[in-house]
Amino acid sequence: xxxxxxxxxxxxxxxxxxxxxxxxxxxxxxxxxxxxxxxxxxxxxxxxxxxxxxxxxxxxxxxxxxxxxxxxxxxxxxxxxxxxxxxxxxxxxxxxxxxxxxxxxxxxxxxxxxxxxxxxxxxxxxxxxxxxxxxxxxxxxxxxxxxxxxxxxxxxxxxxxxxxxxxxxxxxxxxxxxxxxxxxxxxxxxxxxxxxxxxxxxxxxxxxxxxxxxxxxxxxxxxxxxxxxxxxxxxxxxxxxxxxxxxxxxxxxxxxxxxxx
Amino acid sequence: xxxxxxxxxxxxxxxxxxxxxxxxxxxxxxxxxxxxxxxxxxxxxxxxxxxxxxxxxxxxxxxxxxxxxxxxxxxxxxxxxxxxxxxxxxxxxxxxxxxxxxxxxxxxxxxxxxxxxxxxxxxxxxxxxxxxxxxxxxxxxxxxxxxx
Numbered sequence: 001x002x003x004x005x006x007x008x009x010x011x012x013x014x015x016x017x018x019x020x021x022x023x024x025x026x027x028x029x030x031x032x033x034x035x036x037x038x039x040x041x042x043x044x045x046x047x048x049x050x051x052x053x054x055x056x057x058x059x060x061x062x063x064x065x066x067x068x069x070x071x072x073x074x075x076x077x078x079x080x081x082x083x084x085x086x087x088x089x090x091x092x093x094x095x096x097x098x099x100x101x102x103x104x105x106x107x108x109x110x111x112x113x114x115x116x117x118x119x120x121x122x123x124x125x126x127x128x129x130x131x132x133x134x135x136x137x138x139x140x141x142x143x144x145x146x147x148x149x150x151x152x153x154x155x156x157x158x159x160x161x162x163x164x165x166x167x168x169x170x171x172x173x174x175x176x177x178x179x180x181x182x183x184x185x186x187x188x189x190x191x192x193x194x195x196x197x198x199x200x201x202x203x204x205x206x207x208x209x210x211x212x213x214x215x216x217x218x219x220x221x222x223x224x225x226x227x228x229x230x231x232x233x234x235x236x237x238x239x240x241x242x243x244x245x246x247x248x249x250x251x252x253x254x255x256x257x258x259x260x261x
Numbered sequence: 262x263x264x265x266x267x268x269x270x271x272x273x274x275x276x277x278x279x280x281x282x283x284x285x286x287x288x289x290x291x292x293x294x295x296x297x298x299x300x301x302x303x304x305x306x307x308x309x310x311x312x313x314x315x316x317x318x319x320x321x322x323x324x325x326x327x328x329x330x331x332x333x334x335x336x337x338x339x340x341x342x343x344x345x346x347x348x349x350x351x352x353x354x355x356x357x358x359x360x361x362x363x364x365x366x367x368x369x370x371x372x373x374x375x376x377x378x379x380x381x382x383x384x385x386x387x388x389x390x391x392x393x394x395x396x397x398x399x400x401x402x403x404x405x406x407x408x409x
Contacts, residue, residue: 198397202375207399
């Protein structure tokens with residue numbers, strides 16, 4: 001508890017950037033990781049700490065953190081984070097669409113390698129816009145199971161990125177969806193349309209359409225039934241599509257001729 | 262063979278129609294709508310309910326809009342194989358807005374009560390202006406294989 005108390009003390013003094021307090025050498029390495037995980041996973045905790053001291057509102061903390069991060073450290077940390085995503089995205093080498101899969105082991109390596117990126121509360125990243133990096137990092141942080149990002153080819157004018165995520169339970173899916181909406185609302189500027197959750201009453205499949213990105217939250221069983229990743233990677237050569245028997249018109253079919261009484 | 266029959270019956274109709282119009286005893290109303298009650302529709306997904314043959318084509322028995330007219334993106338209630346099922350209209354024969362596609366058949370995708378599509382793939386092209394409309398269409402767009 002000592003550690004937490006001193007953390008909120010630091011945020012009390014004008015310097016409310018969590019990165020700087022961790023760098024100031026108060027905590028040892030292991031404690032740093034632990035706190036980062038704590039801070040990274042629960043923004044509510046941070047706000048609780050701040051409020052318990054009777055201080056800053058949640059938004060003020062984040063805005064200060066965000067603006068200071070942008071000026072001070074954002075630019076240092078952005079290129080490594082972005083380049084890692086870029087190499088992963090482009091090295092899978094399919095001609096039509098690119099598949100970016102991730103497992104839990106990669107998630108762990110992300111957390112240990114890019115410490116700085118997790119310190120700032122998720123969703124504010126280093127850019128002010130809600131883009132793919134922000135979304136993927138917040139999904140990873142929410143312990144999303146089987147995250148799959150597919151780059152939709154240009155000739156399909158639907159979206160640019162198609163994401164399919166699984167969850168552990170319907171409640172988990174709902175929590176992830178609501179959190180993504182929250183972050184989007186915080187990061188959007190005037191002029192960006194509002195985004196709603198589609199399929200709120202279907203507990204096993206929810207979607208959010210962010211214009212350029214579409215996210216689907218499904219349970220693993222539902223995912224098995226629909227196999228959306230297969231469809232969106234293999235477009236016309238999908239297995240289920242090929243299984244649909246081709247439609248045969250009957251011999252005496254007459255186009256556009258309605259036989260009425 | 263079909264074409265010959267078509268041309269034969271067509272010319273016959275043209276000749277007979279003009280005399281019949283003056284004689285008919287029933288009133289004819291203008292086509293009111295795109296999809297309304299009692300229209301026969303074509304189910305375009307790969308669900309078993311929509312694809313198994315039945316002696317009666319699926320018909321609309323209720324349209325969930327303020328007026329009873331269904332356009333693209335409206336939900337309807339179908340009677341298929343003796344059971345009721347909700348469905349979403351994805352194309353109709355009646356011309357709609359400019360720069361929206363018009364289809365040669367009234368296409369419909371079966372949907373559960375919670376909004377999940379019953380089938381898993383749709384082969385028929387789906388209009389992309391569904392995306393801008395109010396309503397939950399992302400699921401149907403996600404299982405579509407081609408867009409128009």
